[in-house]
Amino acid sequence: MKYINTQIVIAGALILLLGAASSCKKETAPTPTEISLSLPSQVSLRYGETQEINLPKDLSSNTGLTFSFDFSQTGEINLGNGSKLSDKLNQAIKFDSEKQSIQINSALLYPNGAQSNDARIPDDYKVTVIAKESHGTVVAKEGFSIRILAGSIAIKGLKNGDELPYSYVLYNDQSTDFEIDPLGIPITGASFHLVKKDGQENIASISGTHIKLSKDAGDPEKKAEKSFELTPELRKDGFPIASTTFRVILIPQIKFLFGQYYPDLNLTIDFSLIHIGLSNGYVSAAPTLYPEKYKSTFELVSIEKDGIAFADSEKLFNVNTQTGAVSVKKSDSLKAGSYKVTIKALTTTGLAFTTNLTLAMAEE
Numbered sequence: 559m560k561y562i563n564t565q566i567v568i569a570g571a572l573i574l575l576l577g578a579a580s581s582c583k584k585e586t587a588p589t590p591t592e593i594s595l596s597l598p599s600q601v602s603l604r605y606g607e608t609q610e611i612n613l614p615k616d617l618s619s620n621t622g623l624t625f626s627f628d629f630s631q632t633g634e635i636n637l638g639n640g641s642k643l644s645d646k647l648n649q650a651i652k653f654d655s656e657k658q659s660i661q662i663n664s665a666l667l668y669p670n671g672a673q674s675n676d677a678r679i680p681d682d683y684k685v686t687v688i689a690k691e692s693h694g695t696v697v698a699k700e701g702f703s704i705r706i707l708a709g710s711i712a713i714k715g716l717k718n719g720d721e722l723p724y725s726y727v728l729y730n731d732q733s734t735d736f737e738i739d740p741l742g743i744p745i746t747g748a749s750f751h752l753v754k755k756d757g758q759e760n761i762a763s764i765s766g767t768h769i770k771l772s773k774d775a776g777d778p779e780k781k782a783e784k785s786f787e788l789t790p791e792l793r794k795d796g797f798p799i800a801s802t803t804f805r806v807i808l809i810p811q812i813k814f815l816f817g818q819y820y821p822d823l824n825l826t827i828d829f830s831l832i833h834i835g836l837s838n839g840y841v842s843a844a845p846t847l848y849p850e851k852y853k854s855t856f857e858l859v860s861i862e863k864d865g866i867a868f869a870d871s872e873k874l875f876n877v878n879t880q881t882g883a884v885s886v887k888k889s890d891s892l893k894a895g896s897y898k899v900t901i902k903a904l905t906t907t908g909l910a911f912t913t914n915l916t917l918a919m920a921e922e
């Protein structure tokens with residue numbers, strides 16, 4: 559009986575010792591310390607831009623920290639050629655250990671909400687940042703979202719209107735070439751397309767960064783002013799990543815001459831050679847500019863006497879900036895000969911045209 563009691567006492571003592579040892583281990587084992595990454599709730603940037611999220615400076619003292627990203631909350635999309643959206647996210651979002659910051663390169667992703675023929679990019683990219691200590695313990699797990707807006711491109715040389723940039727084009731000059739300016743957006747792996755609009759399928763074509771109008775665009779008779787909008791779009795993997803819209807206004811051939819023009823008959827009467835008396839002074843009729851609604855201002859370009867540049871030091875020749883009429887002051891210093899005056903018409907379209915008036919001066 560004493561032997562049994564002794565065994566019981568020894569067993570109880572062992573249990574107490576093991577419990578004490580276990581208690582000591584729990585007290586001395588390291589416990590994970592939660593840290594804050596102070597991440598923004600959302601980051602917004604335009605396609606092609608990069609952005610840096612700086613982590614708190616005191617984290618740099620913890621050299622054992624490692625960072626990783628979880629994109630599982632962002633819906634997966636197959637992009638073709640064996641590539642997935644998660645692959646692009648892994649390429650576009652990196653941790654820079656030297657700067658202790660998260661680097662985001664939007665040019666490796668797509669604008670949110672962009673639609674291709676087969677898929678749609680989610681409305682935002684959800685990112686979870688995971689920080690671990692050297693022994694693998696997770697000490698921080700914070701999330702934020704990324705919102706990428708479509709990029710901007712432009713058309714070189716257009717005038718800026720109240721709504722859209724625009725350009726006037728003459729019907730007989732439809733070889734006009736509009737060049738796209740990517741405005742610094744990376745275009746490697748992407749290509750430009752024209753957005754198809756009902757009734758405008760054959761108005762223009764695009765090749766590389768150049769847009770050309772069709773010869774059949776506008777009024778078949780090439781007499782009526784016609785305008786339409788074109789939207790070039792930069793696409794990557796079928797998704798639009800940048801675009802712009804501009805207006806093209808087709809106008810009839812502008813006639814500018816000293817004489818008469820009868821549009822119904824397409825008949826021109828030329829009065830560009832006038833014989834006048836020497837030294838008597840003169841005021842010409844106003845030149846014709848058709849269609850008249852495009853008339854703006856006029857200016858004197860040059861004067862030649864008998865084919866040689868004439869220096870009008872006395873300012874004897876003048877052009878009325880409102881009408882285009884040429885006047886010559888009465889002067890005894892002018893010599894007999896042919897004086898060719900070149901006039902420029904600046905139209906409301908921004909297009910400029912020149913014409914000549916020759917004044918043959920002789921003694922009466």
